[in-house]
Ligand SMILES: NC(=O)C1=CN([C@@H]2O[C@H](COP(=O)(O)OP(=O)(O)OC[C@H]3O[C@@H](n4cnc5c(N)ncnc54)[C@H](OP(=O)(O)O)[C@@H]3O)[C@@H](O)[C@H]2O)C=CC1
């Protein structure tokens with residue numbers, strides 16, 4: 358099996374048809390809605406909170422709220438939908454999560470997007486949850502993760518997922534490969550390519566995005582959108598206090614399977630690190646948009662579709 362990752366790939370330019378990069382359209386449709394960028398912040402406690410979720414929804418960006426304050430999710434959905442905004446939440450697969458689905462059904466409230474968020478999404482118990490959600494909240498757009506193989510994509514799509522999320526262990530706060538020996542760390546982009554070959558529904562590339570150019574590369578190899586953790590952590594709007602160290606300013610970024618998030622030390626697969634403080638998140642989103650517009654121009658097109666067919670080289674020294 359040939360493997361490669363983001364750093365080994367260079368996309369090859371085609372003749373541009375744009376007078377200005379500002380003409381390039383970076384919008385993407387997922388389910389019934391169209392968003393400004395093919396990018397979403399990771400559903401992690403140090404990346405998003407309810408305030409940022411509402412800001413993103415109000416400004417045309419997709420988001421997935423995390424599941425680590427489980428008791429707030431019902432009110433969150435009710436509140437954000439009362440403002441005419443999209444509700445997008447995460448669920449686990451433990452018994453209590455079924456009760457939340459029942460609560461939504463009884464109240465006749467359907468979150469617009471639900472993401473099943475577990476480490477190993479290719480699981481009988483994930484399939485059971487997919488089935489339950491599709492039976493009880495059929496109008497919710499269901500994203501299921503995380504997966505890392507074509508077999509998993511085929512089975513989870515067949516179970517009823519509307520989109521799948523690919524990436525086992527490429528995240529910056531991740532220690533899965535060291536703790537278990539498993540995952541797509543080091544070959545995440547090739548894993549996306551393999552999964553995309555069998556996928557009939559959108560794929561979200563999750564983890565390992567270190568540069569804005571990695572967004573274009575993800576789309577070239579089959580992703581519809583990307584999920585970004587560490588690059589979104591550290592902003593004014595992301596959760597956490599500023600930390601001063603050696604004259605520099607940081608914010609904490611910790612894995613959802615870190616002892617810090619779990620509150621215990623069993624089955625830890627994540628770590629805590631500091632990321633540089635980055636100021637307002639709008640600046641980062643604008644830079645991403647401009648870089649994706651440039652990428653579309655290099656691809657010789659007018660929108661994200663043009664990225665899907667560009668040629669590329671694999672650098673052999675990696
Ligand atoms: N993308 C990635 O590479 C990874 C992401 N994460 C993130 O960390 C958070 C916690 O993940 P997770 O531990 O799945 O969530 P949970 O702690 O909610 O566990 C999921 C459920 O599945 C059971 N389970 C069975 N086998 C596994 C397995 N191999 N790995 C994990 N759970 C298993 C667990 O039981 P029991 O605990 O008794 O085994 C638990 O009931 C999530 O937000 C997830 O996205 C974590 C690791 C990797």
Ligand SMILES: Nc1nc2c(ncn2[C@@H]2O[C@H](COP(=O)(O)O)[C@@H](O)[C@H]2O)c(=O)[nH]1
Pocket residue numbers: 399400401503524525526527528529530531532533563564565566584585586587588611612613614615626627628
């Ligand atoms: N193996 C682990 N993966 C984790 C954990 N917490 C989150 N994640 C995954 O990382 C991405 C974000 O990656 P980044 O490279 O953009 O920082 C996130 O969406 C999860 O899929 C964890 O504790 N362990």
